Amino acid sequence: MAWPIDSEKLERVRRLMRDRGLDALVVRAPDNVLYLTNYWCMKGYDIAVFPREGDPTLIVIEPQGEDARSMAWTPDIRLFKFYDERDPRPPTLRALEAALDVLRRRDLAGKVGIELENGSQAADRMVGEPTVYTNTYFEAFRRSCGTVEDATTLLAAARAIKTPQELERMRLANELAALAMEHTRERMHPGMKESEVGGLFESFVHGTGVGFQGKVEMARAFTLVWSGNGIRTFTATGDRPVQKNEPTLFEIWVVVDGYWTDLTKNICPGELTPRYHKLLDQLLVVFDEAVAHLRDGASLPDLDRLMRARISEAGYPGQPSHPVAHGVGARAHEPPYSHQAGSGTIQKGMVFAIEPGIYWPEGGGLRLEDNFHVTSSGSEKLCRYPDDFRLAGVATAQGGRS
Numbered sequence: 422m423a424w425p426i427d428s429e430k431l432e433r434v435r436r437l438m439r440d441r442g443l444d445a446l447v448v449r450a451p452d453n454v455l456y457l458t459n460y461w462c463m464k465g466y467d468i469a470v471f472p473r474e475g476d477p478t479l480i481v482i483e484p485q486g487e488d489a490r491s492m493a494w495t496p497d498i499r500l501f502k503f504y505d506e507r508d509p510r511p512p513t514l515r516a517l518e519a520a521l522d523v524l525r526r527r528d529l530a531g532k533v534g535i536e537l538e539n540g541s542q543a544a545d546r547m548v549g550e551p552t553v554y555t556n557t558y559f560e561a562f563r564r565s566c567g568t569v570e571d572a573t574t575l576l577a578a579a580r581a582i583k584t585p586q587e588l589e590r591m592r593l594a595n596e597l598a599a600l601a602m603e604h605t606r607e608r609m610h611p612g613m614k615e616s617e618v619g620g621l622f623e624s625f626v627h628g629t630g631v632g633f634q635g636k637v638e639m640a641r642a643f644t645l646v647w648s649g650n651g652i653r654t655f656t657a658t659g660d661r662p663v664q665k666n667e668p669t670l671f672e673i674w675v676v677v678d679g680y681w682t683d684l685t686k687n688i689c690p691g692e693l694t695p696r697y698h699k700l701l702d703q704l705l706v707v708f709d710e711a712v713a714h715l716r717d718g719a720s721l722p723d724l725d726r727l728m729r730a731r732i733s734e735a736g737y738p739g740q741p742s743h744p745v746a747h748g749v750g751a752r753a754h755e756p757p758y759s760h761q762a763g764s765g766t767i768q769k770g771m772v773f774a775i776e777p778g779i780y781w782p783e784g785g786g787l788r789l790e791d792n793f794h795v796t797s798s799g800s801e802k803l804c805r806y807p808d809d810f811r812l813a814g815v816a817t818a819q820g821g822r823s
Contacts, residue, residue: 423638424459424678426494429584431457437575438473438534445529446471446572447520447562449554450536452751453576454479455679460493461639465552466503466512468520472529480519482512492638499523517558521565534572535562577756581748582770588794589636590680591749591772595792595804597633597640598675598682601625602806606688606813611665615658618669619646626675637677645672650784654743666691668787668810674753681753682803683774685790687810698811700779700787705809707731707777708789711746715793715800717769721746724767725759728777741778741788749774749792771795772803 434457438446447470448454454469455461458477463485470478478497481489486500501515508515524530537559562569583591604625609618623642630640647653649664663669666689673684693701711728728745732738746759749772757765759773767773773795778788789808793800807813 423492424586424590426459427584427586430579430587431494433582434471434575434579435473437579441534441570441575442532443534443570443572443575444473444531445524445527446534446576447524448536448572448576449516449558450539452679452755453536456576456580456751458493458495460489461679463488466516468516470520470523470527470529472527475527478523478527480516480523482516513552513554513558517561521561524566530566532568532570533562533566534570534575535559536573536576537569537571538573580750580755581757582768583750583772583794587680587750588772590677591682591792591794592803593633593637594640594675594677594680594682595684597626597630597677598642598673598684598686599804599806600629601642601675602671602686602688602813605671609663609669609688609690611663611690613663614660615646615648615651615663615669616660618648618663619644619658619671622646622671622673630675630677633677640675640677642676643674646670647672652786652788653780653784654741654778654788663690666694667785668693668697670788672788672790676753679751681749681751682792683747683749683753683776683790684792684804684806685776685778685788686804686806686808687787687789688813689810693811697787701809701811703735704777704779704787704789707735708775708808711775711777712793712800712802715767715773715775715795717767717795717797719767721757721759721765721767722761722763725761728775729761732777732779735779737779741780743776743778745777746773746775748772767795769795769797773800 449468451465457471458469466482468480476497477495480499483500483502489498503512601622605621622644626642646658648669649667651661652670668687668689671686675682724746748755748757776790780786792803
């Protein structure tokens, strides 16, 4: 089920490299290795050397050799051992030495870009325990190469514009999210623990997603589930019971072969209370106006200003305490970010998460979030599950659809 080589995005990266005079990029963040080679590693010990001309070199931990050969767009795969009886050092040092050797042997060490300023560590295919690198890694390139530059902004610029293949992976992830919401809505009922509901969603995505439509090699889901007055921000799913006649909110990340959704969807078991009807109507106004702002050439800072101003006008100044717009792709949260103190414009081909939220001090509230692909005529919604969850029907006390 390997994806065909995505020449469009690789040529975009090489154009940016030519503009900066870079001989090679050396990347080790799992999302960047995936972006440049299609290899989504199980652990973050692996490194890709991506030259301005010619095939990339993948430096891969030995047990992952078969996976790398089946997934990667490059035939140049070099294996190293995790444990070597002749070398007691950590495996990251063997990977580093292999990368430096590739630069020397291929005469690529003149001007090299590496990831100096990753804002966060991306997940590998195990999606459990990121592998981070120490200063030894960065200093080795400074000693061995003519010039070392930060490649973070170059990769962010390349990744911001999605190719048709990237969009296909993201559409598959969004379709799995919609199917999982429908599956969960049919089975959840008041009194279930939030964690049980999250388990329903996550197990469906993993079970259904691997092999989905004959295209997907790996699919996983991660949720935060809050119900009724448990709806807050930056808190974990608990054992609180699902509330009747109030929303249960799902903060959702679904990943398909390294490409993500970032969604927030809601289900109400029973009839939504009048107070929540009003709050949902208020948020939909904010949400729809933000989506209308998503057009080629529009201001990124103004997108943040717009949503927060409308939320303030609705009677909730200073909310929400989380981002309201950001890019989505090979990470669930990636550039571009919409910040009032920032700059930049929205461009055709970008994918954004739009996520206004309002939360009550005593607990409870709502967030709406969907992913949108910016087109020449506006934007395309990627998840078919409705943001106005009243249109999806209600889950009954028995767990079935009404």
